[in-house]
Amino acid sequence: MELLGNNGKDRSSLKSLRVGFIGPGKMAKAILHGLTLDPEKKWLSNGVWVAGRSQRSLDLFVKGFDKESFQLTLDNSELVKNTELVFLCVKPFQAEAVLEQIKSLAEDKMIISVVAGLSLKKIKQIIPRCLVVRTMPNLACQIGKGIIPFALEKEDAQPNKGIMDLVHFILSPLGYPLPISEELMPAVTALTGCGPAYVCMLLIALIEKAKAYGFSEVQASQLIEDMAFGTVLLLKEMNKSPYTLLSEVKTPGGITEAAVQFLVRRGWEDILIEAIETANKKAEELESHL
Ligand SMILES: NC(=O)c1ccc[n+]([C@@H]2O[C@H](COP(=O)([O-])OP(=O)(O)OC[C@H]3O[C@@H](n4cnc5c(N)ncnc54)[C@H](OP(=O)(O)O)[C@@H]3O)[C@@H](O)[C@H]2O)c1
Structure with missing residues (x-):
């Protein structure tokens, strides 16, 4: 060639x-x-x-x-x-x-x-x-x-x-x-191909809540998007893992820990994993039909 x-x-x-x-x-x-x-x-x-x-x-x-x-x-x-x-x-x-x-x-x-x-x-x-x-x-x-x-x-x-x-x-x-x-x-399709959608859903939920608290649409978007951007940049620039950063943010007995524990109790991670498995299955089905 x-x-x-x-x-x-x-x-x-x-x-x-x-x-x-x-x-x-x-x-x-x-x-x-x-x-x-x-x-x-x-x-x-x-x-x-x-x-x-x-x-x-x-x-x-x-x-x-x-x-x-x-x-x-x-x-x-x-x-x-x-x-x-x-x-x-x-x-x-x-x-x-x-x-x-x-x-x-x-x-x-x-x-x-x-x-x-x-x-x-x-x-x-x-x-x-x-x-x-x-x-x-x-x-x-x-x-x-x-x-x-x-x-x-x-x-x-x-x-x-x-x-x-x-x-x-x-x-x-x-x-x-x-x-x-x-x-x-199929696995990367479900993880990183669909990934921007999962991230956007998280951002949308946070933006909607910020609006409900009284922030304008512009303020709400800036608050949330810049928070997400800063978090990822922090991981990259400080070469930190999300596991480390999470443990740093959630001080024992503090406000963040209360929210994190609530998410864990309600099975937030399980729901996301099920969504990824659903996407993976669909990608595998598509593969077998093409
Ligand atoms: N979007 C994503 O995030 C993403 C991520 C990873 C992979 N992909 C893959 O990327 C591919 C395209 O997705 P997309 O989101 O870009 O779809 P899309 O926006 O619908 O683009 C497909 C394009 O192909 C054109 N087309 C259809 N039949 C054609 C033909 N016979 N000859 C030449 N052009 C033809 C369509 O024309 P018309 O404008 O006339 O309909 C359209 O412009 C998909 O296979 C998808 O699996 C997408």
Whole structure:
């Protein structure tokens, strides 16, 4: 594969890499935003191809970007013909039809799939001679702070092939690429893919309570969002674990401890764990149906 010049170690071949997105939706846009953050990724300046099924979606997708940098098409095959690296960003039930459309042109190219439940095996069954990376990014990748678990077929993941390094290099502007075994994809889907939703639900509950206490909407959002931001930053900057910070905040016999004990008594953790297991089960079911 030309893309992998010198076992993936020669990055000069990446300068001429042409990138495309099939499926101009939320995830594709988040990835595009993330990729543009890295000034070194000169390959984005080669022009980015985007394929969708309606002109309206394509126009919405490039809104806010320099339109000159994009080639838009309603033909997925045209995109694949003109690119070496394709991000597959359609919904799970749309993916197989797209793969069938592009299969004859996608051989020897690299496909990075973000499609939940779509296995490496399934993609390889349709396009045997392509390099496939399966990922489960979350939306924070648009600011370069996503967790990007990714999996490759065992054979491609051999250290001597340099493919892992290359994938790391490509995904790193999006945040934190993390190689995992494919069996863990449903688990990371339930944990970090859905994770921003769990965090938002916690924030919403706190914001609503702040409003009920009489804070304005703006004040309530600032109070809660900045508190959450400061907490995570504290963990990161002081290299503390949440276990340590929790024990520091809840002084024995104090106000926080009373609230924490109430949450524990009411089974707060059990509810969250059940929600994660529900998501994990759904992700596994999706995998078995695709
Ligand atoms: N959103 C997340 O947080 C998240 C996280 C991790 C992974 N994912 C995965 O990312 C994928 C996309 O999710 P999303 O939230 O970005 O969905 P989305 O916003 O609905 O985007 C899907 C896009 O694909 C387009 N499309 C549908 N069929 C097509 C076809 N045949 N050819 C070309 N384009 C086609 C849709 O076009 P229209 O605009 O015309 O409908 C839409 O623009 C899913 O597989 C999901 O599992 C999402």
